[in-house]
Amino acid sequence: MKIEYIPHPEEIEIQPKDFIYVNYRKIDNYAVSGYFTFLSTAVGVKVEKIITKRLSYLGNKFKHKLHNMIHSQLIGGCGKYIESLIGLEELCDGCEKCSNIAKTCLEYGPLRLSTLQTMTYSKNYKKLHVTDKLFEDIAEYCISKSKNKEGCFKELDETILSTISCDKLVIWVNESRLHPNEETRNHMHMPREVIDIILRKWNVKSVKLNMIFYTNGGLCSVDWLQYNYFTPVRLNDPYSITEKSSDLKFSHVDVRMSDSIYCVRGFGNHHSEIIVPRGYHNFIPNIRRLFPTDKISIDLSHWFYIAETDIEKKMSTILQVVTMEKQRKLSLSMKFFVKSSIVKKVNEETNKAELRKLAPKYRHRRVNFQSCVRRSLPIDDVDQYLEEFNQEKWIGRRFQVEDIENLFNFNLNVYIKEKELEEGFDKQLLQEYPNSFVGHFYE
Structure with a gap:
C-alpha cells in the first residue's frame, strides 16, 4: 500500500492540502480512517507492504493522527503480516511502535538513530533504508560520547553492530539540505567512516541511492565537521578528491531519480548551461569510489527536467556526463523517459516538421524489449490534483555505446508514451527521414 502527499515538484515551504493519495487514489483527510476501515474489513485486505512518501509535509495534528491510524487500522497490534514498512518514521521520528515492527519485517526504514539503537538483535534484512542525516547523527552521537578521535571511533564500532545485516542498503540523499551559514540548498557532506563501517559490518551486498529533492531532514548540522575526525564526502564533489575504497565491492548499485531535481538536471544538461x-x-565516478561496483543502473523516470528539447543533444550530454572519467570494467544501464516532442524540430525556413537523428556514437540494439506502465500526476500542472494518477504505457528501445578496449558498456533505454507514438507521427514523415531516432520505435 502506498500513502503519499503530492506537493508541487519544487515546493519546500508549503501550505498542507486537505487530502492525500492512497494507492494512487485521492482521499480527503476526513475520509482516510473510513477508507482504511473499508480496506481492512469489507475488502479484507491483508497489508504486507506500506510505503509512505512526503508525509512530513502534512500539518502536525493530522500527521500524528495518520501515523496512529496506519498502526491501528492497517498494521494491527503485532504487525504479523507486514513485510515492508518504508517512510513511516517521518511522522514519529522513531517511536516504539515503529521500532517493534522493524524487528519483524524484511524491509524497513529510513532508520532514525533512536530505532538503530534498539537493533541489538540478530536479523538479516532484505533491505534497510538509511539517510544522509542518519550518517550525520551517528557521527555527532559518537563525538558527544567520547573525548578524542580514538574514543569516538570506539563508540562508532559499538553503535554499528554486526548482529544485523542487509542484502541491499538504500541510501536516501537529500539534494536540498541547508547549511546554517549558507543560502544555497545542496547535497551536504556525509561522514565517510560512518558509511564505510555500516557497509562492512552489515555485510551489504548491493546499494541503492535514492536521490530526493527534499526530505524533512533539511537543515544539516556541522558540528561533526569541526572535529576533523571524519572524512567529509559528497556524491557531487569533484571526483578527484574522493579516495577509492580499497576493500569494498558490491554486486551492483541502483540509482532512483524519480524524486530528484538537481541530480537529474545534472545528467541532462551540461554544467555550463545550469544557472x-x-x-x-x-x-x-564518485559512486565507483564510494561504492565500488562493475554494474550501475539509473532510473530517470520523469522527463520534465532534462528532456524538453532535442533528443540528440540530451543523449550526447548524458554520454558526456557518464564518461567524464574514462570508465573501465563497467556496465551502465539507464532508463530515460522522454516526451515525443523532443525527437522533432521545426525548420525555420520552411516551417515544416523534421525528425532528429540518433546522437553520434550510439547504435540501436534490437533486443527483446519490454514496454512498461507508469503511474503519474501531470508534473507541469500538479495543481490539477486528479482524483487518480494517470496510468500510461511506455514503449522502450535500447541504444548502446560500447568501448570494447576498456570493457565499458552503456545501455540507454529510451521510453516514449505509446499514445504519443500512435498519434504524433505520420508514415510520410517517417519515410522522409528513414534514419531518424524515432524511426527505431516503429521497427
Whole structure:
C-alpha cells in the first residue's frame, strides 16, 4: 500500500492540502480512517507492504493522527503480516511502535538513530533504508560520547553492530539540505567512516541511492565537521578528491531519480548551461569510489527536467556526463523517459516538421524489449490534483555505446508514451527521414 502527499515538484515551504493519495487514489483527510476501515474489513485486505512518501509535509495534528491510524487500522497490534514498512518514521521520528515492527519485517526504514539503537538483535534484512542525516547523527552521537578521535571511533564500532545485516542498503540523499551559514540548498557532506563501517559490518551486498529533492531532514548540522575526525564526502564533489575504497565491492548499485531535481538536471544538461551547477557531472565516478561496483543502473523516470528539447543533444550530454572519467570494467544501464516532442524540430525556413537523428556514437540494439506502465500526476500542472494518477504505457528501445578496449558498456533505454507514438507521427514523415531516432520505435 502506498500513502503519499503530492506537493508541487519544487515546493519546500508549503501550505498542507486537505487530502492525500492512497494507492494512487485521492482521499480527503476526513475520509482516510473510513477508507482504511473499508480496506481492512469489507475488502479484507491483508497489508504486507506500506510505503509512505512526503508525509512530513502534512500539518502536525493530522500527521500524528495518520501515523496512529496506519498502526491501528492497517498494521494491527503485532504487525504479523507486514513485510515492508518504508517512510513511516517521518511522522514519529522513531517511536516504539515503529521500532517493534522493524524487528519483524524484511524491509524497513529510513532508520532514525533512536530505532538503530534498539537493533541489538540478530536479523538479516532484505533491505534497510538509511539517510544522509542518519550518517550525520551517528557521527555527532559518537563525538558527544567520547573525548578524542580514538574514543569516538570506539563508540562508532559499538553503535554499528554486526548482529544485523542487509542484502541491499538504500541510501536516501537529500539534494536540498541547508547549511546554517549558507543560502544555497545542496547535497551536504556525509561522514565517510560512518558509511564505510555500516557497509562492512552489515555485510551489504548491493546499494541503492535514492536521490530526493527534499526530505524533512533539511537543515544539516556541522558540528561533526569541526572535529576533523571524519572524512567529509559528497556524491557531487569533484571526483578527484574522493579516495577509492580499497576493500569494498558490491554486486551492483541502483540509482532512483524519480524524486530528484538537481541530480537529474545534472545528467541532462551540461554544467555550463545550469544557472547554479551543483556538480552532479561527478556522480558516476564518485559512486565507483564510494561504492565500488562493475554494474550501475539509473532510473530517470520523469522527463520534465532534462528532456524538453532535442533528443540528440540530451543523449550526447548524458554520454558526456557518464564518461567524464574514462570508465573501465563497467556496465551502465539507464532508463530515460522522454516526451515525443523532443525527437522533432521545426525548420525555420520552411516551417515544416523534421525528425532528429540518433546522437553520434550510439547504435540501436534490437533486443527483446519490454514496454512498461507508469503511474503519474501531470508534473507541469500538479495543481490539477486528479482524483487518480494517470496510468500510461511506455514503449522502450535500447541504444548502446560500447568501448570494447576498456570493457565499458552503456545501455540507454529510451521510453516514449505509446499514445504519443500512435498519434504524433505520420508514415510520410517517417519515410522522409528513414534514419531518424524515432524511426527505431516503429521497427
